[in-house]
Amino acid sequence: MAFNVLIVDDSWSMRSIIKKTIQISGFNVGEYFEGGNGKEALEILNDAWVDVIVSDIHMPVMDGLDLLKVLQDHEMLKTIPVVMVTTEGRGSRVEEALSLGAKAYVQKPFTPEQIKETLLSVMGAGNVVDDKTDSSGCDF
């Protein structure tokens, strides 16, 4: 069954890279949604069904840790797995994100394999469909 992905990052180019990485990894994705910060992510979550969130931490308006806090306070939204993809890999930041409900953590810079393995561990291998891999527009 296809799953919907919400990518939250204030960098348009990083959202594009993460989306391409998921596409070439062969996941069976239905729809991609994109938000530039936590507030935009919550607006999307208000209107759309999302199965997994991939979020940065450092963002203006509402950062990734504040987004996690809001999600944890919401009965439905707290069940959505969140993968943090961020530049900081300090133990204290990782622990803070995990204690706020994040399921996994990937540090930038990342390889496509790291994103794939992390999403596999969070979503399960049943969501990968190799024969539908879309590598259009992707150079790596």
Add this chain to the structure above:
Amino acid sequence: MSLMIRQILQDVTFNVLETMFFSLPEPYEGGDPDLEWDLCSSVKLDGPDKLALHILLSKALAMKLASDFLGKEHDEITAAALLDMLKELANMVGGNLITRMDRSTDLSLHIPESRFVANGDVHGLKQDDRILIQVDSQFIAVVWSQEIT
């Protein structure tokens, strides 16, 4: 402190350029070349030691990096995409610097900024030190200044 920052900055910048931009950076050990810069990306790190990081490069090299990063041809890359890519470059270098310095200091990362610059603007940047890196025979400068509080 400056020697430690210099080594860490070189390591993390190389790692970012190799992993996300598919580039082959080389350290530059020559004299002080007369370089002109077109773009600057900056990020501040706050904490007991305040640091300001600036990444300087030419438009030609920025276009190459953006093309490799985004998987697009040069004529598909807008000025906005170029600036966004450079913000992310500074963000990754700054974030990884903090990660590597974690044992010795507690720094927080600000939101990065990037802009087109005239060479004269760059001369006004406060510089404690800098490293020069070559990519495809072109230069990237990573400049930093430190403010002890």
